[in-house]
Amino acid sequence: MGYFDDDGFLDEHIIKDRSVLKPEHKPEKLEERDEELEDYVKLLRPLLKGWDLDNIFLYGHSGVGKTVATRTLLPDLRDKAEDQSIDVDILEINCSSANTSYQSTIELINEARNPEYPLTTLNLDKSELSKTGYPAEQVYEELFDDLHEGAENIILVLDEVNTLGSDSELLYQLTRAQTMHKLEAELCIIGISNDFNFRDDLPARVKDTLCETELHFPAYEQSDLISILSRRAEQAFYEGTSENGVIELSAALASRDRGSARQAIRLLRKAAELAENEAVETEDTDCIEERHVRNAEDIIERKQVTTGIRKLTSHRKYVLLATTNLSAQGKTPAQTRDIYEYYKSVAEEFGRDPLTRRGAHEHLLEMCDNGILKNVNRDQRGRGRPNKYKLDTPLETVIDALEQEEDGEIGDLDNLREQANKQTTLTE
CATH class of the missing domain: 1.10.10.10 (Winged helix-like DNA-binding domain superfamily/Winged helix DNA-binding domain)
Structure with missing residues (x-):
């Protein structure tokens, strides 16, 4: 008998479609963020009249919709701009993988040459740069040369820009690019920050040239998380397989911490997986219970912390x-x-x-x-x-x-x- 010959797992138990509980799942509509999306659209739509955009900085804790909102709106903006014969290119990176202006600049260059992030539209036929060994001045020149090959409007998305800390040289170089005749394209920086005080500690010379508009994404309220989880649960689970109180408990635990939708969804998914495995192994379990949510919280916290530290x-x-x-x-x-x-x-x-x-x-x-x-x-x-x-x-x-x-x-x-x-x- 083979390891997978027991086909009890293939029966219908609890989980119908696990994909809607995955982090990369993109709902048709960004949930419980109507006001923030409306404000974001107002900041982006001047591009459709051929006007240059202000730099935009989004603030909020992780998991509150900043990146998802950006990835939802920018492709639509680019399509609408093309209808108006306005060319737009987008370049996206996450600064946390670099931590310094120098490394983030190389990340931008390599992203333009070998795209990995979903928003990036630049795709230049050039070799990537190694992460060390170049004078800083040469690295910035390479970046502006690459951007020069892009469209007449360029949007740079710098996710977790706060991880640059006080190393603001990249922001300074970008904001002075046109003034110093290093770039002809209209450039818009969209900075996404988990630190609400990031701007306060930037040098005056950067603050003076950044000229950004701020948009804040508050933590999700418990009622918001209940709505989000309820919609996901309708798609993810068979009818009647989630005990009363499971959704509410998952939302309460997430809102108690950081009000993160990502965290709430991860918690519900792990609870469902625990219940599903029990249902396969015993006839005593036929739905997700609150104890599964509690156990899931313990497992996730231990795994997140130990993996994160390592x-x-x-x-x-x-x-x-x-x-x-x-x-x-x-x-x-x-x-x-x-x-x-x-x-x-x-x-x-x-x-x-x-x-x-x-x-x-x-x-x-x-x-x-x-x-x-x-x-x-x-x-x-x-x-x-x-x-x-x-x-x-x-x-x-x-x-x-x-x-x-x-x-x-x-x-x-x-x-x-x-x-x-x-x-x-x-x-x-």
Whole structure:
């Protein structure tokens, strides 16, 4: 008998169409974002009259529809522009994979030459650049040469632009391209940021030339998430296979955290998979129950954190290691300045030049978005309370994940375990 000869899995149990619960599924209409889409359209439609666009910066936590809205509207805008004999090219990258202006510029060049992102329309017949080895001036010249081969209107989408931190050279070069006669095309920058204060810390010379319009995407309310999940569930599950309260609990857990639709959908999908496997193996389960949602939450959180930590970039890893050290000593929640001082010694210990405090703070913010850290004063910002950070997952889990990180740079952390045991913080 083969491993797959038991055909009980092929019977109809709970899940009818799993694809509508996948992250890449694109609904026919962006859900619960009518007001934001209407405002976004107003910012983009001047292009259809041949007018140049203001730069646009979208702000909001991850999973609230910023990228989906952009990927929904820009192809439609380009089609309508072509009807008006207005040529438009789009170039999309995610800055988090680069973290610096230099690397992001090379990413833009290579995206124009070998497109990978769904919005990109440029596709130049050129060889890609290696990620290092070129003077910065040459890299920017290559970028403008490539953009010169594009349409008369170019839209650059810089997702997670906040990961550039205080390294704003790319933005400065782009905003001065026409003034310095490096680019003839009309250029619009669409920056997508998870950090609401990203602009505040940009140098004055960049702020002065950016001239952007801001559009904010608030976290989804619980009622919004219930509507989104209900529509997905109608397509994904057989009728009567979701217990009353499952949708509401999934929405409540997601709204309690960051109000992320992506997170809510992922939670419902994992709960459905757990229930489906039970239904195949036993006749006692015939629907998704609240216990499946609770179990799914635990599984997702553990997997997200451990996977996320193992794949951290070097300096983000050092920032986390500094926070973990402070946690093991019982000194968290800790202010940014205290974590930064510890981080500098960690970076130097590994033979690296530390980032600026602003750069290190960007990593703290990103790890809060990823559920690794928590800003305990997040809701009191602007009320005289400093940012204070602590681990948002058990210390033992973080230590284990750091020991198993992909580069193998950290190594054994038994000294941290001993220190934590003395402070009785290891299981907190």
